[in-house]
Amino acid sequence: xxxxxxxxxxxxxxxxxxxxxxxxxxxxxxxxxxxxxxxxxxxxxxxxxxxxxxxxxxxxxxxxxxxxxxxxxxxxxxxxxxxxxxxxxxxxxxxxxxxxxxxxxxxxxxxxxxxxxxxxxxxxxxxxxxxxxxxxxxxxxxxxxxxxxxxxxxxxxxxxxxxxxxxxxxxxxxxxxxxxxxxxxxxxxxxxxxxxxxxxxxxxxxxxxxxxxxxxxxxxxxxxxxxxxxxxxxxxxxxxxxxxxxxxxxxxxxxxxxxxxxxxxxxxxxxxxxxxxxxxxxxxxxxxxxxxxxxxxxxxxxxxxxxxxxxxxxxxxxxxxxxxxxxxxxxxxxxxxxxxxxxxxxxxxxxxxxxxxxxxxxxxxxxxxxxxxxxxxxxxxxxxxxxxxxxxxxxxxxxxxxxxxxxxxxxxxxxxxxxxxxxxxxxxxxxxxxxxxxxxxxxxxxxxxxxxxxxxxxxxxxxxxxxxxxxxxxxxxxx
Amino acid sequence: xxxxxxxxxxxxxxxxxxxxxxxxxxxxxxxxxxxxxxxxxxxxxxxxxxxxxxxxxxxxxxxxxxxxxxxxxxxxxxxxxxxxxxxxxxxxxxxxxxxxxxxxxxxxxxxxxxxxxxxxxxxxxxxxxxxxxxxxxxxxxxxxxxxxxxxxxxxxxxxxxxxxxxxxxxxxxxxxxxxxxxxxxxxxxxxxxxxxxxxxxxxxxxxxxxxxxxxxxxxxxxxxxxxxxxxxxxxxxxxxxxxxxxxxxxxxxxxxxxxxxxxxxxxxxxxxxxxxxxxxxxxxxxxxxxxxxxxxxxxxxxxxxxxxxxxxxxxxxxxxxxxxxxxxxxxxxxxxxxxxxxxxxxxxxxxxxxxxxxxxxxxxxxxxxxxxxxxxxxxxxxxxxxxxxxxxxxxxxxxxxxxxxxxxxxxxxxxxxxxxxxxxxxxxxxxxxxxxxxxxxxxxxxxxxxxxxxxxxxxxxxxxxxxxxxxxxxxxxxx
Numbered sequence: 033x034x035x036x037x038x039x040x041x042x043x044x045x046x047x048x049x050x051x052x053x054x055x056x057x058x059x060x061x062x063x064x065x066x067x068x069x070x071x072x073x074x075x076x077x078x079x080x081x082x083x084x085x086x087x088x089x090x091x092x093x094x095x096x097x098x099x100x101x102x103x104x105x106x107x108x109x110x111x112x113x114x115x116x117x118x119x120x121x122x123x124x125x126x127x128x129x130x131x132x133x134x135x136x137x138x139x140x141x142x143x144x145x146x147x148x149x150x151x152x153x154x155x156x157x158x159x160x161x162x163x164x165x166x167x168x169x170x171x172x173x174x175x176x177x178x179x180x181x182x183x184x185x186x187x188x189x190x191x192x193x194x195x196x197x198x199x200x201x202x203x204x205x206x207x208x209x210x211x212x213x214x215x216x217x218x219x220x221x222x223x224x225x226x227x228x229x230x231x232x233x234x235x236x237x238x239x240x241x242x243x244x245x246x247x248x249x250x251x252x253x254x255x256x257x258x259x260x261x262x263x264x265x266x267x268x269x270x271x272x273x274x275x276x277x278x279x280x281x282x283x284x285x286x287x288x289x290x291x292x293x294x295x296x297x298x299x300x301x302x303x304x305x306x307x308x309x310x311x312x313x314x315x316x317x318x319x320x321x322x323x324x325x326x327x328x329x330x331x332x333x334x335x336x337x338x339x340x341x342x343x344x345x346x347x348x349x350x351x352x353x354x355x356x357x358x359x360x361x362x363x364x365x366x367x368x369x370x371x372x373x374x375x376x377x378x379x380x381x382x383x384x385x386x387x388x389x390x391x392x393x394x395x396x397x398x399x400x401x402x403x404x405x406x407x408x409x410x411x412x413x414x415x416x417x418x419x420x421x422x423x424x425x426x427x428x429x430x431x432x433x434x435x436x437x438x439x440x441x442x443x444x445x446x447x448x449x450x451x452x453x454x455x456x457x458x459x460x461x462x463x464x465x466x467x468x469x470x471x472x473x474x475x476x477x478x479x480x481x482x483x484x485x486x487x488x489x490x491x492x493x494x495x496x497x498x499x500x501x502x503x504x505x506x507x508x509x510x511x
Numbered sequence: 512x513x514x515x516x517x518x519x520x521x522x523x524x525x526x527x528x529x530x531x532x533x534x535x536x537x538x539x540x541x542x543x544x545x546x547x548x549x550x551x552x553x554x555x556x557x558x559x560x561x562x563x564x565x566x567x568x569x570x571x572x573x574x575x576x577x578x579x580x581x582x583x584x585x586x587x588x589x590x591x592x593x594x595x596x597x598x599x600x601x602x603x604x605x606x607x608x609x610x611x612x613x614x615x616x617x618x619x620x621x622x623x624x625x626x627x628x629x630x631x632x633x634x635x636x637x638x639x640x641x642x643x644x645x646x647x648x649x650x651x652x653x654x655x656x657x658x659x660x661x662x663x664x665x666x667x668x669x670x671x672x673x674x675x676x677x678x679x680x681x682x683x684x685x686x687x688x689x690x691x692x693x694x695x696x697x698x699x700x701x702x703x704x705x706x707x708x709x710x711x712x713x714x715x716x717x718x719x720x721x722x723x724x725x726x727x728x729x730x731x732x733x734x735x736x737x738x739x740x741x742x743x744x745x746x747x748x749x750x751x752x753x754x755x756x757x758x759x760x761x762x763x764x765x766x767x768x769x770x771x772x773x774x775x776x777x778x779x780x781x782x783x784x785x786x787x788x789x790x791x792x793x794x795x796x797x798x799x800x801x802x803x804x805x806x807x808x809x810x811x812x813x814x815x816x817x818x819x820x821x822x823x824x825x826x827x828x829x830x831x832x833x834x835x836x837x838x839x840x841x842x843x844x845x846x847x848x849x850x851x852x853x854x855x856x857x858x859x860x861x862x863x864x865x866x867x868x869x870x871x872x873x874x875x876x877x878x879x880x881x882x883x884x885x886x887x888x889x890x891x892x893x894x895x896x897x898x899x900x901x902x903x904x905x906x907x908x909x910x911x912x913x914x915x916x917x918x919x920x921x922x923x924x925x926x927x928x929x930x931x932x933x934x935x936x937x938x939x940x941x942x943x944x945x946x947x948x949x950x951x952x953x954x955x956x957x958x959x960x961x962x963x964x965x966x967x968x969x970x971x972x973x974x975x976x977x978x979x980x981x982x983x984x985x986x987x988x989x990x
Contacts, residue, residue, distance in 0.1 A: 132610060
């Protein structure tokens with residue numbers, strides 16, 4: 033049998049070549065594969081099931097705050113894309129253009145949405161009448177396309193999946209508050225479902241979304257100390273509502289432009305899960321988002337009673353946990369253990385003939401690899417406890433890493449030293465000028481991650497130019 | 512207030528101009544709207560919620576038969592599309608082409624998927640190794656695009672949403688059986704969730720999917736007696752597996768081409784719901800798929816206690832039914848009644864001050880418009896009963912229509928007379944030649960719907976050429 037040849041799937045050492053380790057995991061844990069469409073991946077069932085769990089969780093949360101799902105066209109006429117000056121400058125260079133439909137050359141070319149502010153704004157202008165229609169809170173789950181030059185599975189793919197919310201509000205205050213409300217929902221999603229702590233704050237002018245007044249972000253830190261922008265929420269003020277002539281009759285009967293937001297998270301979050309939690313044995317999935325939470329691997333499966341007992345346990349556990357029973361007869365037990373570790377299943381149950389005799393099984397947790405012998409009649413409660421504990425432990429491990437990898441820099445030398453030795457987040461004061469931001473990036477390779485909501489005063493002076501500092505910024509090299 | 516001007520939304524008479532009635536309902540019941548992307552609609556929250564209910568129901572059913580969700584690229588290189596001869600002939604004339612990505616002209620143009628057999632087959636060839644990997648059953652929920660000349664919201668839109676399943680099997684028998692298993696799932700979806708009876712059968716050579724050996728279909732009949740192809744399941748044999756060189760090592764250790772299927776239903780089903788059930792008051796939604804199952808309209812809302820009581824009832828009902836409480840203060844009660852009827856909500860509860868005094872409310876069912884006075888403490892059970900009864904009644908009404916509108920024709924004169932007087936399904940014998948099929952279409956405007964699984968022998972001769980008849984075919988004018 034072909035499969036027996038590759039007894040253990042080789043994974044690159046995580047400390048040696050993190051980028052290669054990442055690609056190994058994506059491919060070998062069967063999350064996704066490359067395709068003949070350059071820069072685009074195929075998300076396989078195991079990867080897609082993670083996305084489905086993210087969708088289910090987030091969809092419920094955004095519906096709770098009054099958001100409704102819709103679906104708008106994937107193709108945007110060039111003239112619409114051009115209506116908001118900053119937006120078109122930001123996105124036009126990286127869109128794919130449809131120039132031919134069926135047999136006809138199109139009179140006006142259409143782009144595949146890189147994001148949908150323009151098409152939402154165009155329709156909002158048609159629909160919005162009165163303050164009674166506000167707030168207007170729509171979202172869509174869809175594919176978008178950006179013509180990236182360098183691509184990596186999940187992290188930066190030409191096509192990716194996301195949700196994009198687009199809202200209109202009567203007042204600036206309400207719109208800004210909603211932007212933050214969504215940011216907090218993203219924080220909850222990433223911290224509670226994906227077990228990754230976030231850094232929350234505002235993007236600098238340079239890093240904000242094309243067309244936005246403010247971009248708020250949740251940033252996460254990966255295993256190698258690089259940062260990943262993991263979700264953003266934008267406040268547009270009246271930029272698009274004026275450009276698209278979106279007006280409403282206010283409570284005083286006068287016409288007014290509403291205030292707008294948009295916000296999104298993408299399949300990049302799957303990349304975050306891989307890179308925040310994984311280790312040399314492979315993927316490590318937080319129980320809450322894991323497609324398979326518990327796997328049962330019978331040992332000496334051919335021995336009488338083993339398969340039956342395994343099935344019996346499966347039936348019981350599968351009622352409460354997403355459970356898999358590994359009855360493959362063309363793989364050794366050792367191969368199976370490795371395989372499920374590679375695929376990051378949080379809890380593995382090993383069950384052999386002697387275990388059955390003794391009314392026990394061996395339970396192995398993926399995060400610490402700790403083994404415990406558990407009585408079969410206590411298995412359910414034990415699994416529940418364990419999943420809960422693994423979720424917490426994985427989160428805590430990431431908190432610890434973020435703490436260890438966060439440093440303070442008072443001058444450029446310290447900054448360089450910190451980032452070179454430690455990667456991670458570097459806190460440093462900044463004057464607010466893009467010039468300094470660019471220079472810091474040039475010297476250190478670190479982008480500004482955000483101006484954290486929780487500010488600290490490290491010194492009075494910009495780390496770069498030495499002039500009066502406005503803000504404490506967190507910096508980091510990024511994906 | 513602007514809104515008060517349009518006291519009742521005008522809807523075209525359904526018997527007078529069904530096409531215009533249909534468009535009125537789509538727009539005025541707030542299901543979708545036209546966009547500046549020609550031939551593409553924006554699906555609004557109320558329309559999208561119907562799709563979400565369809566998705567939820569169907570997704571569970573296909574997962575029960577072992578199907579797993581994935582996501583594959585939206586862009587397909589031209590060379591891939593061309594690999595299967597019949598397929599490219601069928602689809603190439605109606606695809607949209609991306610010729611420019613970012614700033615660069617593409618060396619090879621990419622089409623936006625009109626369907627994904629080619630890209631699935633290409634990856635299956637890479638992944639499939641052994642009979643142990645079979646059956647391989649993947650599905651994706653996604654958007655597709657076909658450059659239609661004539662478009663109508665939901666029914667025929669350039670872009671639409673659908674699910675497309677693609678499976679591989681060891682044997683012809685297994686693949687064929689799976690094609691029918693899926694067809695039966697579609698039947699269950701359409702009959703039990705959407706309350707529309709289906710006609711099941713096989714498409715003729717002429718009407719089958721480009722590249723398939725057999726196409727199986729579920730057909731439905733609309734209010735005006737026209738037919739709608741509502742879901743299809745294709746058996747490909749080895750057409751694609753040979754064209755794409757998809758092979759597996761069989762149980763005897765030899766290389767073999769597997770057998771393939773694909774199958775899909777689309778947002779067209781929303782059009783089916785509108786056209787199968789609607790009437791002159793508007794949309795009529797089967798309770799199981801209705802985004803709002805019960806609406807509570809308080810009467811004399813300003814009177815003390817009315818709003819509170821309405822809220823109290825809302826809280827109770829909303830636990831078990833998708834319930835809406837209409838507290839809008841800028842619409843008259845009459846307007847609200849019309850509005851909820853237009854939007855097809857199955858059950859309306861009217862609650863006024865005197866009702867509250869008497870411990871009752873008035874319950875109106877949308878399907879028959881029948882009003883009943885119900886004791887408040889029996890309301891929950893009554894609503895449950897009613898929703899159940901409405902679902903059944905709506906289904907039965909459609910069964911009745913299909914029966915009334917199904918006729919038998921023994922010669923072309925009868926055929927013409929029947930279809931002109933009655934529209935609907937016409938049963939007639941056919942020799943199997945495409946020539947006759949074409950001629951029948953030319954004369955009567957009716958396409959072959961399908962060769963029903965349940966055959967009847969009407970006569971021995973083809974209705975068109977008089978030669979020996981092979982099959983009884985059901986014909987009908989179509990959407």
